[in-house]
Amino acid sequence: MKNYILSLFILLYCLSSYSQSSLPIYKLKSLDGTMVSTENLAAKDEVLVISLWATWCVPCINELDAIQENYADWQEETSFKLVAISIDNARTSSRVKPLVNGKEWDYEILLDTNQDFKRAVNANTVPHVLIVKNNKILYSHSGYTPGSEIDLYEKVKEFAQ
Amino acid sequence: MKKISLIIITLLSLQAYSQENWFSGSFNSNAQYYLDDNKTGDFNEDDRFRSNNYLKLDARFNHFTFGIQVEGYAPQAILNFSPTFDKKIGLGNYYANYRTEKLDITAGHFYEQFGNGLILRSWEDKELGINNALIGGRIKYSPFNYLQLTALYGKQRKGFDISDGEILGFDTELNLSDLFKLENSSINVGFSAVSRIQDIENAAPNFNKNTNAFSGRLNFSKGNIYTYIEYIIKDEDALVEFETVKTDKLATGNALVFNTGYSKKGFGIDATFRRLENMNFFSDREQEGNLYNEQVVNYIPSLTKQHDYSLTNIYVYQSQPKLSYNPIGKSGEIGTQFDIYYNIKKGSSLGGKYGTKLAFNYSTWYGLDAEYNIVDRTYSSEFLNFGNKYFTDTNLEVRKKWSKQWASIFTFTNLFYNKRYVEETVGKVNATILVAESTYKISPKKSIRFEAQHLWTKDDKKNWWGGTLEYNLSPKISFFATDVYNYGNELKKIHYYNFGGSFTKNTTRIALNYGRQRGGLLCVGGICRIVPESTGVGLTVSTSF
Numbered sequence: 001m002k003n004y005i006l007s008l009f010i011l012l013y014c015l016s017s018y019s020q021s022s023l024p025i026y027k028l029k030s031l032d033g034t035m036v037s038t039e040n041l042a043a044k045d046e047v048l049v050i051s052l053w054a055t056w057c058v059p060c061i062n063e064l065d066a067i068q069e070n071y072a073d074w075q076e077e078t079s080f081k082l083v084a085i086s087i088d089n090a091r092t093s094s095r096v097k098p099l100v101n102g103k104e105w106d107y108e109i110l111l112d113t114n115q116d117f118k119r120a121v122n123a124n125t126v127p128h129v130l131i132v133k134n135n136k137i138l139y140s141h142s143g144y145t146p147g148s149e150i151d152l153y154e155k156v157k158e159f160a161q
Numbered sequence: 162m163k164k165i166s167l168i169i170i171t172l173l174s175l176q177a178y179s180q181e182n183w184f185s186g187s188f189n190s191n192a193q194y195y196l197d198d199n200k201t202g203d204f205n206e207d208d209r210f211r212s213n214n215y216l217k218l219d220a221r222f223n224h225f226t227f228g229i230q231v232e233g234y235a236p237q238a239i240l241n242f243s244p245t246f247d248k249k250i251g252l253g254n255y256y257a258n259y260r261t262e263k264l265d266i267t268a269g270h271f272y273e274q275f276g277n278g279l280i281l282r283s284w285e286d287k288e289l290g291i292n293n294a295l296i297g298g299r300i301k302y303s304p305f306n307y308l309q310l311t312a313l314y315g316k317q318r319k320g321f322d323i324s325d326g327e328i329l330g331f332d333t334e335l336n337l338s339d340l341f342k343l344e345n346s347s348i349n350v351g352f353s354a355v356s357r358i359q360d361i362e363n364a365a366p367n368f369n370k371n372t373n374a375f376s377g378r379l380n381f382s383k384g385n386i387y388t389y390i391e392y393i394i395k396d397e398d399a400l401v402e403f404e405t406v407k408t409d410k411l412a413t414g415n416a417l418v419f420n421t422g423y424s425k426k427g428f429g430i431d432a433t434f435r436r437l438e439n440m441n442f443f444s445d446r447e448q449e450g451n452l453y454n455e456q457v458v459n460y461i462p463s464l465t466k467q468h469d470y471s472l473t474n475i476y477v478y479q480s481q482p483k484l485s486y487n488p489i490g491k492s493g494e495i496g497t498q499f500d501i502y503y504n505i506k507k508g509s510s511l512g513g514k515y516g517t518k519l520a521f522n523y524s525t526w527y528g529l530d531a532e533y534n535i536v537d538r539t540y541s542s543e544f545l546n547f548g549n550k551y552f553t554d555t556n557l558e559v560r561k562k563w564s565k566q567w568a569s570i571f572t573f574t575n576l577f578y579n580k581r582y583v584e585e586t587v588g589k590v591n592a593t594i595l596v597a598e599s600t601y602k603i604s605p606k607k608s609i610r611f612e613a614q615h616l617w618t619k620d621d622k623k624n625w626w627g628g629t630l631e632y633n634l635s636p637k638i639s640f641f642a643t644d645v646y647n648y649g650n651e652l653k654k655i656h657y658y659n660f661g662g663s664f665t666k667n668t669t670r671i672a673l674n675y676g677r678q679r680g681g682l683l684c685v686g687g688i689c690r691i692v693p694e695s696t697g698v699g700l701t702v703s704t705s706f
Contacts, residue, residue, distance in 0.1 A: 004192065004235060021183075056468075094422070097387065098430060102428060114282065120219070122185055122705035122706070124703040146606075147602070147636055
């Protein structure tokens with residue numbers, strides 16, 4: 001057990017060095033069946049927020065609901081967009097479209113049904129958000145508790161400048 | 162082991178000196194220390210301390226990506242994992258990939274899904290201990306944006322070993338609306354073929370060792386309406402009973418899925434019909450029905466609501482694709498599921514200041530209506546008739562924001578669960594569950610969440626209650642206490658309590674908990690396993706970089 005704890009801390013320490021990495025390029029299906037490349041999600045210099053979520057994940061829905069409440073105001077203030085990538089598999093992916101519409105979310109929605117993109121960005125769990133600019137990942141965050149959306153927006157503003 | 166450590170250290174030190182990441186990865190660790198408990202029973206196995214560890218590293222150079230996943234189960238895997246995960250440290254996955262706009266070639270381990278996975282899906286779930294990655298090669302070619310071709314060959318992983326069976330697969334997907342420049346509607350068609358090749362000793366004459374499956378699918382959407390249909394047939398294959406492969410008892414399989422829906426702003430409805438007949442498909446025939454869901458070629462999740470609360474996760478349906486004569490005749494399942502989402506507008510009398518969000522779900526599943534000849538091991542089934550009822554579930558979820566500080570979610574569930582057919586034990590369960598949760602924001606980033614649950618049933622283990630208290634001190638730190646109590650059970654009343662806390666910064670999360678794990682079905686993503694009760698301390702660490 002000692003060895004375990006020791007190696008854990010060494011590893012975490014090594015991994016804590018932070019530098020930016022580029023966004024993996026994947027083609028994902030949109031809700032109408034067309035393939036969209038993750039490379040073309042945002043315009044040049046535009047801040048892009050990618051949220052990995054699932055219909056069965058209550059904190060994910062809470063986060064996207066919370067952002068939706070402020071989305072119009074925030075977009076007026078800062079130029080950015082949010083793309084919500086659902087990692088729902090075949091069990092629940094048919095729920096994505098009615099749920100998104102039922103909730104009146106204004107986000108662009110993409111599907112990652114076998115979680116290839118989730119694996120490529122090394123997200124351990126959902127919700128997982130990435131802030132991207134010019135296809136570089138500038139920030140990422142896992143999990144949601146009420147109020148996290150404020151921190152996220154602070155980061156968006158910081159990178160938008 | 163030394164070699165692997167050396168590679169990791171080299172990579173990590175290189176990383177520290179580079180300005181831009183040319184490699185990325187993640188690390189997960191789940192450690193448990195099991196304790197004796199006079200209520201859940203003493204821990205009588207080896208190694209009270211156990212841990213599952215995963216380090217994934219991907220390196221990218223222009224069009225090339227190389228990756229490994231090192232896995233360590235030290236001193237052994239935590240309870241309920243397959244014994245095939247048997248190394249203290251070992252190379253789990255490794256791959257090399259070359260990718261351009263049109264071409265995508267992988268050698269080594271890869272994950273793949275054809276269509277909805279009904280014919281083929283290889284995937285990973287660390288929590289459930291599932292990793293049926295294929296090891297071999299895969300080529301994806303997309304000559305035009307509207308056409309996707311995939312060809313693959315490989316064997317499935319089983320722990321640190323690989324399966325006996327070989328898988329050969331081909332898939333094509335064509336976007337007709339892109340091809341014919343249709344502007345008002347979208348049409349996609351797909352076709353897949355999968356072949357499982359496995360030698361078998363002393364097979365009956367004329368037995369075909371290759372099992373082929375073919376599927377066709379169509380996606381259509383126009384305006385607010387959408388539709389999906391998929392049909393699959395599987396060749397004659399041997400009946401497997403108690404790990405014995407009977408090459409003289411053959412049966413074909415098939416499945417039909419039909420999904421349709423309508424949605425517009427503020428409203429969505431979705432309906433699915435599915436019929437499965439003898440659709441179990443394993444890389445290795447002898448592994449049919451194994452406890453750990455290893456070497457499964459296709460993916461057949463139960464089409465029911467995926468619940469998020471502890472008491473709604475006690476009676477969880479598991480899809481029934483298999484053919485069996487013993488102990489009871491079963492040949493598949495048939496049923497439907499409906500979902501309705503509705504947003505009551507802000508400002509209306511029911512909507513209030515912030516609006517009210519409703520989600521309704523109903524699903525019902527039956528066995529096929531079939532006659533079984535136990536002696537000859539043959540059966541005949543009706544196409545659209547419903548047999549024995551296996552499961553029904555009605556759910557209503559209401560989300561309501563009362564004020565800037567208060568928000569609530571109410572969930573009502575009524576279910577019928579046929580234990581005799583789903584678990585092949587005895588009994589039927591009718592249960593009603595109510596869950597109410599409220600979150601109160603003390604300040605913009607500080608909140609407290611309460612959850613109260615109750616399950617009413619006169620059957621099985623009788624009534625339960627449950628409660629959760631969660632305190633989110635900041636987006637970084639939170640604490641929870643939860644308890645579920647089977648107070649209606651005359652024989653065994655236990656508080657399954659859990660306490661813990663977590664720390665999150667960016668993508669790093671450290672969580673510590675102490676408590677009792679309820680025995681029974683552990684379900685994640687619609688796949689369930691039976692787990693025994695246990696008590697212990699758990700530490701979870703995850704990060705990505």
